[in-house]
Amino acid sequence: MFAITATAATPDDPLAGLRLGEHPDPSPPPGWEVVRVRAASLNHHDVWTLRGVGIDPDRLPIVLGCDAAGVTEDGREVVVHAVVATSDGDETLASDFNILSERYDGTFADLVAVPSRNLIDKPAGLSFEEAACLPTAYLTAYRMLFTRGELRPGDRVLVQGAGGGVATAAILLGRAAGLHVSVTSRDQAKLAQALDLGAHVGVLSGERLPGRVDAVLETVGEATWKHSLRALEPGGVVVVSGATSGPNPPADLARVFYRQLRVVGSTMGTRAELQRLVRFLDATGVRPLIDDVLPMDEARAAFGRMVAGELFGKLVLTRSG
Numbered sequence: 001m002f003a004i005t006a007t008a009a010t011p012d013d014p015l016a017g018l019r020l021g022e023h024p025d026p027s028p029p030p031g032w033e034v035v036r037v038r039a040a041s042l043n044h045h046d047v048w049t050l051r052g053v054g055i056d057p058d059r060l061p062i063v064l065g066c067d068a069a070g071v072t073e074d075g076r077e078v079v080v081h082a083v084v085a086t087s088d089g090d091e092t093l094a095s096d097f098n099i100l101s102e103r104y105d106g107t108f109a110d111l112v113a114v115p116s117r118n119l120i121d122k123p124a125g126l127s128f129e130e131a132a133c134l135p136t137a138y139l140t141a142y143r144m145l146f147t148r149g150e151l152r153p154g155d156r157v158l159v160q161g162a163g164g165g166v167a168t169a170a171i172l173l174g175r176a177a178g179l180h181v182s183v184t185s186r187d188q189a190k191l192a193q194a195l196d197l198g199a200h201v202g203v204l205s206g207e208r209l210p211g212r213v214d215a216v217l218e219t220v221g222e223a224t225w226k227h228s229l230r231a232l233e234p235g236g237v238v239v240v241s242g243a244t245s246g247p248n249p250p251a252d253l254a255r256v257f258y259r260q261l262r263v264v265g266s267t268m269g270t271r272a273e274l275q276r277l278v279r280f281l282d283a284t285g286v287r288p289l290i291d292d293v294l295p296m297d298e299a300r301a302a303f304g305r306m307v308a309g310e311l312f313g314k315l316v317l318t319r320s321g
Contacts, residue, residue, distance in 0.1 A: 001025050002319075003109035004299045006101075007061040009052025015303055017050050023063060026105060026113035033116050035070040035080060039132035040107040040296070042306055042315040043067065043165060044244075049101060050303075065108035065317075066100050069122055069131035077128075079278060080107060081118040081271045082135040093267055099136075108296065110319055120275055123282040133288035133314040134277060137165030139269035141173055141217070142277045144239045148266040149215045153178030156213040158231050160184050160224045162194035162202065163312050166241065168289050170217050171197045176286045182209055184224065193312050197289065215239060222246035229255050237262040289313035295320075 003023035010016040028034055046064045049055045055062070066082040084104060085097040100106045100114070122131045144166070145151050151174075159170045162185040174181045175198035182201040183194045191202035203209060206227050214236050216228040221243025228238050229252050240263065255261065269277070281287065291313035294302050302315045 001110035002296065003063045003105075004065065004296065004317075005061045005063050006049050006055070009050065009055065009057060009060065011051045014047050014050035014307060015300065017060075018064075018300060018303060019061070020297060020299060023105075023109060026111055028113035031116055032113050033072055033119065034111050034113050035068065035072055035078060035119070037068045037070040037107055037109060037112055037319055038128040039070070039293075039316055039318045040065045040068040041132045041136075042302055042317070043136045044306065045099065045136065046101070046108075047303065047306055055102060059103065062101060063105035063107075063109050063112075064101050065106035065112075067132050067135040068107035068112055069128045070112075072119065076119070077122040078119040079122050079131045079134060079274070080112065080114055081120060081274050082107075083268050083270070084115060084118065093270065097268075099268065108299065108317060117271065120271070120278055123278060125282055126278070126287075129290060129293055129316045129318065130281075130288050131278075132316055133290065134281075135274060136268065137314065138169040138173070138288060139274050139277055140241050140266070141166050141169035142280070143269040143273055144217050144241055144266045145170060145174055145177070145179070147269070147273060148264050149217070149237055149239045151177070151179055151215055154180070155215065156180040156182070156211070158182045158184070158209065158213045158216045158228070159199070160205075160216065160218055160228060161220045161244075162199070163187065163190040163309075164219060165314055166219050167217070168194075168197065168313055171199050172286050172289065173280070175199075176280070176284045182213060184227070190312060212236070217241075219243070220245050222249040225249035226252065229261065232259065232261055234259045235261070237264060239264055239266050241266045291315055293318060
């Protein structure tokens, strides 16, 4: 089968280890199924793998890709939950889980093998391209907002770093759920795009907000941490799912305890949360923002755009048949 693989980890030149070509078909163990991939979306996780972050070198080469939508051998149209774990229903996702393309071949291929319990029925109202955007960025945003952040209609949330996949998902999902959404960015054009998506307030990174918020979604880390803490109402929560600018900001513990702030971690999401996310989109009509759709054999160009940061929304790779 055709596949896109990481053959080597090259921190300074991630595209050097990217290979497009033939790869052995999957041989699923009992309890797993093979899905013919119709669409798969890129995530920064794929670039980190090519840089050697979060991947055991002994597992290379490995097929890249976390997210996919496709068709099973019996014709069922499905969304693939990217989290693989030996236990089912672990709400913390902290014991034994991994993500497709870390220990098992991922979704950038004609075929992907996954546990049967990882398959969610794709609603007819969602295209394969739209459904392929959900299992990582949109599921991460959903869990941050509603499970870990415990936000309810009318609550106020700040999303740091407009333009990223999780940030874009949070704007769309938050607005659909009746939240007041503020965003930050270093880029005026990305702020304008975020406002067009439905954000109520957009400010340049580090600038004061018009009013404090109940929660901050934090994926940037060191560069925005101080701003995140200062943006919160007393008793507010920072939900952290990433740290692209660095993982070790000053804790500012005096502010945390004096204003009784909470800092909680969040990673990916459960199968049940993915099911609720799919139903949420089906019921509300909200759809993922797609920057571009390319055939899978043009993946090198898509990866180049992701490395350069030249996108707003998701990049989707497709296979016909």
